[in-house]
Amino acid sequence: MAVEVARPPTRTGSPAIARRPRPVWPRVRHFLSFGAPGVLVYVCFVLAPIAVSVGYSLTNYNPFGPKTRFVGLSNYKDLFTDSEFLTSLKVTTILTLIVVIVPNVLGLGVALLLDRRGRLYVALRSVFFTPVVLSSVVVSIVWTRLLADDGLVDQALRGMGVAHPPGWLSDPSYALYSVGAILSWQMLGFCVVVYLAGLQGIPQELHEAAEIDGAGPIERFRKITWPLLAPALTINTIVMLITGFKAFDHIQVITNGGPGTGTTATIAFNVLQTGFNANRQGYASAMAIVMLIIVAIASAVALRILQKREVSL
Template identity: 75%
Template sequence: MGQGVLTKPILPRLRHFLAFGAPGITVYACFVLAPIVVSFGYSLTNYNPFSPPAEYVGLRNYRLLFQDPEFLLSLRVTTILTAIVVVVPNVLGLGIALLLDRRGWFYNALRTVFFTPVVLSTVVVSIIWIRLMADDGLINQALRGAGVDDPPGWLSDPAYALYSLGIIMSWQMLGFCVVVYLAGLQGVPHDLREAAAIDGAGPVARFRHITWPMLAPALTINTVVLLISAFKIYDHVQVITKGGPGAGTTATVAYNVIQTGFTANRQGYASAMAIVMLVIIAVACAVALRLLQRREVQL
């Protein structure tokens, strides 16, 4: 009798779960979990579609990976690029959001202008910046007009190419950060800021003690999204630099995964790269979330 009473409320909930949750779980399992499992399986083999059959090699691909100078260089390149893309749009996006946190059609128009690059195709953005940063492009023409005799080759010089790529990605992601910070600013109580101003707190003190703490959730969202976007960058590299100039100057881990898997046809080795990249992204995001959400809780 007791079991029947306990079972009755569970059955409707189970039916509701199967009706509403099962489709989403099925899609997630088919398009996210299954590819990860298959990729991990390939990473344990020397799979080459043009040289069957595949042989089981265990963890050999992973051991070779961390002895591979090309992979280690791509890991360094990706880390530098990620640091640029996480910091620059966050800092500039916050500053621009503070300037645009006003009413009026002019500020609404500016918000649209800043958000436009986010919705543009990566290929379109890349082609625009290739023209701007070419040796005879608009930027270098402006520098020559300003008296700089020998402007740098933004995309052709190995000393500048990686940082130029970081600037391009930061420019495209800037509008996303602006919108998220603007949404956060809308949630800061106006009465609280007015009370602080009446008590004699200046703009810097109001920002430090009221606005900035209440933007913690917006900072968390921006940081995690930028972290994921930057670490898996491929499109910009393929269109703008193709991993150059020079040997692997701008070749990211994701770029090397595609090149190794589909150009060199070493899909077992490329799968090992992809799994390592997945683990790094997952760990980095988990650490960032834990640190940033702890700050939210403390507030």
């Protein structure tokens, strides 16, 4: 005789169990303990100076001039009819393109050569990274001596039979590209290290499988290495972009904005000259805000394009 087992009645449409809200104070206390110091530093040293600069840019502030008064967007309107500012914008754009392209291309090549085991390659990595940690002023002084008209570079060229070597820093046709080369040389090691980290993160099995399938070195680089280096390319491009736009130390020490008038004067250089030499701090603040907007837009566009490439891979 079968015995029927009683089943518990099913509850349909039972109201959801109400959950008690989590107390807010522990979360606030947790934020104040760990997040607030960092936020406070960011607000004091990043957001507050930007806000002050925006305020100054809307005035004719000059600590040694007439009484400060509100001028609205007048400084911004004057910028785009100021030939000196437009020239500095062109100079900054050219310098940034050099600093973005040259270290990335050469850094990738050097990283491919150093992506091997052995003490020699470890030592060479340190050699290439050394300029990155050197002071920009030290690097600038050394290269100023090397590229002077009587420096080692021109002496070597004369020894090779070049009667009239170019004036690397005294000729307006070469000065900007010479500064770009110096800045690229200093930042080359950064790109090398980032690309090396990306190369060492690629599984070796992928290369071995492609080699078994008959792919040559170029094909393996094009199909495996280069696509998987997309995150490294993103980091290097954004960092070099910002480095090029904010270049000041090298310009100040090597050429002081010359030779001539504004040949190598970047926006950052003009901001300091206008604000502290000409004491037009309201106008210089407007310049700095425009530079900040340009850098932010250029970085955001580059980041979006490069990250989209990463996702598509």
